[in-house]
Structure formats: C-alpha cells, structure tokens
Amino acid sequence: MSGDGTLEHLRRDGRIVVVGASLAGLRAAETMREKGFAGSLTMIGDEPYEPYDRPPLSKQVLLGKATAEHTALPRRREIDAEWRLGVPATGLDMAARRVRLGNGDEVEYDRLLIATGVRARPWPNEEEGALGGVFVLRTRDDGAALERALSAGPRRVLVIGAGFTGSEIASACRERGLPVTVAERGAAPLVGALGGVIGEVAAGMHRENGVDLRTGVMVTGLEGDPSGRVRAAHLSDGETIEADVVVVSLGAQRNTEWLSGSGLGAGPRGIACDAGCRAFDVRGIVTDDIFVAGDVARSPHALFGYQFLSLEHWGNAVAQAETAAHNMLSESVDRLPHLWVPGFWSSQFGVNIKSVGVPPMGTEIMITQGSRDERRFAAVYGYQGRVIAAVTFDNCRWLPFYQRQIETGAPFPVPFETVDRRPEGHKPMSADFPDPSVPTHGPTITLSGYSPADRKMTFIPAHH
Amino acid sequence: MRLVVDLNRCQGYAQCAFLAPDVFTMHGEESLLYDPEALDEHREDVARAVAACPVGAILVEAATSDARAARTARVPVSGGAW
Incomplete structure (x- = not known):
C-alpha cells in the first residue's frame, strides 16, 4: 500500500479500534495521537x-x-477516544474487519490493536473457588475486596502459589501483622521465574519474616463452613491449614478465548506476532491490519535466539504498545522491531528485587556482587557461554550495567572483576530451574518456542 | 493528581521521598511506594520530585488544557522519557 495514499487516508480518516483498555491499550492510543493519527479511535474494555x-x-x-x-493511570495526553467500557469483545470477523461486543454491538476497524492481557488463573474447583473468603488478585475490584478482607483481621491467610504476586501478598500480610501460610508446589518461592539458587534466598526471606512457608506441596481442596465461607485447606502432604482468607495466586491465563474460530493465531499461550507486533493468522501468515501488544502477545526476540517470548511485564506493555502504535501508522520500511530487553521489579519483605533479560533461559548463575546472606547482591545468568539475564536484590543501580552485558552478548562466566565480589561469587553454579515441562506457578516470562529443549504443543485443528 | 513511577527506571535515589514525603515513601533500602492519586495540595512537592528524580521515572498527569495545547504543538506533555 506504499505510495498509493492509503496510509495517508488511514492517518486522516481511518478507524482504529483498541481491544483492551489497560496499560498497553492506553499507551498505544496516546502514541497514535502523538504521531498525528486524526481518525476515530475506539477503546474497548471489559x-x-x-x-x-x-x-x-x-x-x-x-x-x-x-x-x-x-x-487510575495518568494520561500522557488526551486521546479523544470513544470509550466502550464494561463490555467485553466476544468475537472477531477478520474478513469484514469487525469486532463483536458482548452486548451485541459490532465495531468496524481499519486497524485493530489487541491488548486484552491476562486474567488471574482461578481455583480449578469452581465450587470451592466460590466460597466466601477465597480471592484472586488481578483487577481493581480484586484488590479492593482483598484489602477489605485483610482489614477485617482474619485469623490466618493462606496464599496458594509463591510467584511474585503471591510473595508480595504474603509480605503485605506479615507487615500488617497477620498470620500467613504460603503453599507452593515448587521447591521454593519464585523458582519458576528466577531458579532454585535465588528461590532459596526468597524462601529465607519468607521464613525470617514469619511466613509459614510450605514448599513441595499442593493444596488438594478447600473446605467451607455451613455458611459458605472457607475455613480450611487440605494439603497433599496430609496436613490441614485453617484459614479464613485464601488467596489463589497461581499465575495468569491469556485472554484469547474471544478470538477462537476467528482465524487469528491465538491460543492459551497468547497471540503470536512478528517482531513488528503484527499478528499471525492460524496459517502462520502475518496480517496487515491486526497488531498485538502487552501480556497477551508472544513475539520473537533477536537477543534470545528469536524465541517467542510472552512477557507479563509492565515495561513490556508500555514499550510494545508504543512500537505497535508506531507500526500501525507506518509504511512497511518505516516499521520498528520490538526489541525491548525484558525487565521487571518486585517489592517484598522490604527488599527490592529487579531483573533484566530472560532468567529462565539461564542454565548457570554467578553471584557477581554482594552476598545472598545479606539479601543484597547482583547475580548473572549464563546460557551457552553468554550473559542472558541478571537479577538484583537491593542492588538495582548495577542493573543497567548488566543490561548492556546482555545486549552485547557478553561472555559467561563473566571474565571481569566486579565491585564487592565475595568468595561465593567466583564460580558459576547451576541456576536450578525446575523442569520446564512441570508447570510452575509464577513465571513472568514464558518461553514458547523454538528451543529444541522445549516441550512442544500439539496442533489440533478445530472442527466447525 | 494522578501519577505513576516507572519502577524499571527507578534506582531508589529517594529524592522524591525527601521532597514529597506525603506522596512517596521508601520501603526498605531501595523500594519505593507512592500514592498513585495524590492530593492536589501536594502538587508543588510532586513537581519538585519530578524535577529532582535523577532517572526521570515519575510521570504526572498534565492538566487538561496543557494536554490540549501540547497536542496542537505536537510536543510531549509530561517530559517523561520512557
């Protein structure tokens, strides 16, 4: 369409629809207006x-x-959009370029951005999950409800799953003086995201702060009282935990069900897109008019062997939204690749945890600065002889340095000296990630192809 | 007054916690907690915090009229380099 005026027409009079009115959707909309998009903009949010x-x-x-x-997020600028809030998108007609809404309305587009994100994975037993006192934490309403429950002074809180969110919840409970038990299927908290070496540090933080941490166990059932409120949980090791608040923190599910049957390459792992944020259809052909950004996207990354990465990261939502918005309004040659280096933070038990790169790709780890016992250190992950990720505990000012190491493919084990290197940091050790074929509760990066070590998904065509 | 801090960018220099203590507080050595919707009476303090942040991590919503003017002039509103 280059040179035929189509793009100029789009920028002036086109119709852009954004499905997903959270961080990625908002920042994309702002970027489009900033780049001079003067057509109609519709924001759809459930x-x-x-x-x-x-x-x-x-x-x-x-x-x-x-x-x-x-x-509410601050706005960078006015976006002059039509907001369709409180109504989910329920279907997509790619041929007619139409989004169907839950109230029966249809919205036509010239360009579509999908930023529907993820939702909290619910407790698998629906009846138990519906008991009073059982919560998940993803939305504003979830947050308000859980805060009310904690304010009421429960006798004990049980957190199921010790990923980042579960650990932060446990930390907040302890800070409020509430007794809390954490049940984690893996060997340690954060083990899916940061591996066993760091998970051991996280476990220490839980215990030092008075968390009753149970690892290597699963919650097999929740038990209610006659009034329909949760009163206990049964564990796979035969124990019973009495708790009147239970927070299910078992990671997230991608919001792609509304696209099933549409022909778009969307599934439980997200929506596959190219490095320019353009969605693939189920045939593996890239679309021209449908773009993806944020938690729901999975896209190949040059720094990480062109593996498709799904990143549940705040910074990714912002960066990918900006790139998608730019590309939606650009000629093919002017498009930009989404090359953001993954990075995230967590604050728990008074410690600031930050990371760059893709830790779960790491096979080895070196504690390059500080000490795990002091809960202040920097650690570097190595993969096939290069630096692939880093994590800091209360040591974040060094992180930009390690980011450059990752970006430049610096060798691992690190050949250089570092400030505050301790005896424990002179030799690499196994990063001790769990078997990738065993589900973990809290990875914030999902590696979803094409490493031969990965478990493959089976493609089963749908029958309509 | 809505605000958000890019905590990937934040390096815990704590300038904001010093200049606008009713809005920003350090939690431990390096973690920052902030009120995402600060009271208007803290607007000046917050403006000082935004200006003092060594890594430019704080984004405050611009007033609506500013946003309108900026849109016409095609310049970023907030100055936050994300």
Whole structure:
C-alpha cells in the first residue's frame, strides 16, 4: 500500500479500534495521537473502569497506603477516544474487519490493536473457588475486596502459589501483622521465574519474616463452613491449614478465548506476532491490519535466539504498545522491531528485587556482587557461554550495567572483576530451574518456542 | 493528581521521598511506594520530585488544557522519557 495514499487516508480518516483498555491499550492510543493519527479511535474494555495501574494492587493497596479505586493511570495526553467500557469483545470477523461486543454491538476497524492481557488463573474447583473468603488478585475490584478482607483481621491467610504476586501478598500480610501460610508446589518461592539458587534466598526471606512457608506441596481442596465461607485447606502432604482468607495466586491465563474460530493465531499461550507486533493468522501468515501488544502477545526476540517470548511485564506493555502504535501508522520500511530487553521489579519483605533479560533461559548463575546472606547482591545468568539475564536484590543501580552485558552478548562466566565480589561469587553454579515441562506457578516470562529443549504443543485443528 | 513511577527506571535515589514525603515513601533500602492519586495540595512537592528524580521515572498527569495545547504543538506533555 506504499505510495498509493492509503496510509495517508488511514492517518486522516481511518478507524482504529483498541481491544483492551489497560496499560498497553492506553499507551498505544496516546502514541497514535502523538504521531498525528486524526481518525476515530475506539477503546474497548471489559472492566467498567478507565485504565488503571495494577502493580500497586499487591503492594501499596494491600498495605492500606493507597486505595484500589485511586490507581487510575495518568494520561500522557488526551486521546479523544470513544470509550466502550464494561463490555467485553466476544468475537472477531477478520474478513469484514469487525469486532463483536458482548452486548451485541459490532465495531468496524481499519486497524485493530489487541491488548486484552491476562486474567488471574482461578481455583480449578469452581465450587470451592466460590466460597466466601477465597480471592484472586488481578483487577481493581480484586484488590479492593482483598484489602477489605485483610482489614477485617482474619485469623490466618493462606496464599496458594509463591510467584511474585503471591510473595508480595504474603509480605503485605506479615507487615500488617497477620498470620500467613504460603503453599507452593515448587521447591521454593519464585523458582519458576528466577531458579532454585535465588528461590532459596526468597524462601529465607519468607521464613525470617514469619511466613509459614510450605514448599513441595499442593493444596488438594478447600473446605467451607455451613455458611459458605472457607475455613480450611487440605494439603497433599496430609496436613490441614485453617484459614479464613485464601488467596489463589497461581499465575495468569491469556485472554484469547474471544478470538477462537476467528482465524487469528491465538491460543492459551497468547497471540503470536512478528517482531513488528503484527499478528499471525492460524496459517502462520502475518496480517496487515491486526497488531498485538502487552501480556497477551508472544513475539520473537533477536537477543534470545528469536524465541517467542510472552512477557507479563509492565515495561513490556508500555514499550510494545508504543512500537505497535508506531507500526500501525507506518509504511512497511518505516516499521520498528520490538526489541525491548525484558525487565521487571518486585517489592517484598522490604527488599527490592529487579531483573533484566530472560532468567529462565539461564542454565548457570554467578553471584557477581554482594552476598545472598545479606539479601543484597547482583547475580548473572549464563546460557551457552553468554550473559542472558541478571537479577538484583537491593542492588538495582548495577542493573543497567548488566543490561548492556546482555545486549552485547557478553561472555559467561563473566571474565571481569566486579565491585564487592565475595568468595561465593567466583564460580558459576547451576541456576536450578525446575523442569520446564512441570508447570510452575509464577513465571513472568514464558518461553514458547523454538528451543529444541522445549516441550512442544500439539496442533489440533478445530472442527466447525 | 494522578501519577505513576516507572519502577524499571527507578534506582531508589529517594529524592522524591525527601521532597514529597506525603506522596512517596521508601520501603526498605531501595523500594519505593507512592500514592498513585495524590492530593492536589501536594502538587508543588510532586513537581519538585519530578524535577529532582535523577532517572526521570515519575510521570504526572498534565492538566487538561496543557494536554490540549501540547497536542496542537505536537510536543510531549509530561517530559517523561520512557
């Protein structure tokens, strides 16, 4: 379509629809306007709220230092959009370029951005999950409800799953003086995201702060009282935990069901797109008019062997949204690749955990600075002789340095000296990630192809 | 007044916690907690915090009229380099 005026027409009079009115959707919309898009912009969101920020929900909000209702994201600029909030998208007609909504309406587009994100994985037993006192934490409403429950002074909180969110919830409970038990299927908290060496440090933090941490166990059932409120949980080791608040923190599921049967390459692992954020259809052919950004996207990354990465990261949502928005309004040669280096943070038990790169790709780890015992260190992950990721505990000012190491494919084990290297940091050790074929509760990066070591998905064509 | 801090960018210099203590507080050595919707009475403090942040991590919503003017002039509103 280059040179025939189509793009100019799109920028002036086109119709852009954004499905997903959270961080990625908002930042994409702002970027489009900033780049001069003057056509119509429609924002569709299943929650009845304007875009809000989720990270505070498991931190400030649970500590009672901010309220879930006051987490709306600041706007970088006006976006002059038509907002369709409180109504989910339920279908996509790629041929007719139409999005169907839950209330029966249809919205036509010239360009579509899908940023529907993820939702909390619910407790697998629906009846048990519906008991009073059982929560998940993903949305503003979840945050408000859980905060109310914690304020009421429960006798004991049980957190199921010790990923980042579960650990942050446990940390907030302890800070509020509430007894809390954490049940984790893996060998340690954060083990899926950061491996066993770091997981052991996280386990120490839980225990030092008075968390009753149970690892290597599964919760096999929740038990309610006659009034329909949860009162206990049964564990796979035969024990019973009495708790009146249970938080299910078993990771996230991608919001792609609304696309089933549409012909778009969408499934439980997300929506596959190219490095320019253009979605693939089920035939593996890239679309021209459908783009993806944020948690729901999976895209190949040059720094990581062109594996498709799904990143549940705040920074990824922002960066990918900006790139997608740019590319939606650009000629083919002017498009940009999404080459953001993964990075995230977590705050728990008073310790600031930050990471860059893709830790789960790492096979080995070196503690290059500081000491795990002091809960202040930097560690580097190695993969096939190069630096692939780094993590810091209360040592984040060094992280940009390690990011450059990752970006330049620096060798591993690191050949250089570092400030504050301790005896424990002179030799690499196994990073001790769990078997990737065993599901973990809390990876925030999902490697979803094409490493031969990965478990493959079976493609089963749908029958209509 | 809505605000958000890019905590990937934040390096815990704590300038904001010093200049606008009712809005930003350090939690431990390096973690930052903030009120995502600060009271208007703290607007000046927050503006000082935004200006003092060595890594430019704080984004505060621009007033609507500013946003309109900026859109016409095609310049970024917030100055936050994300």
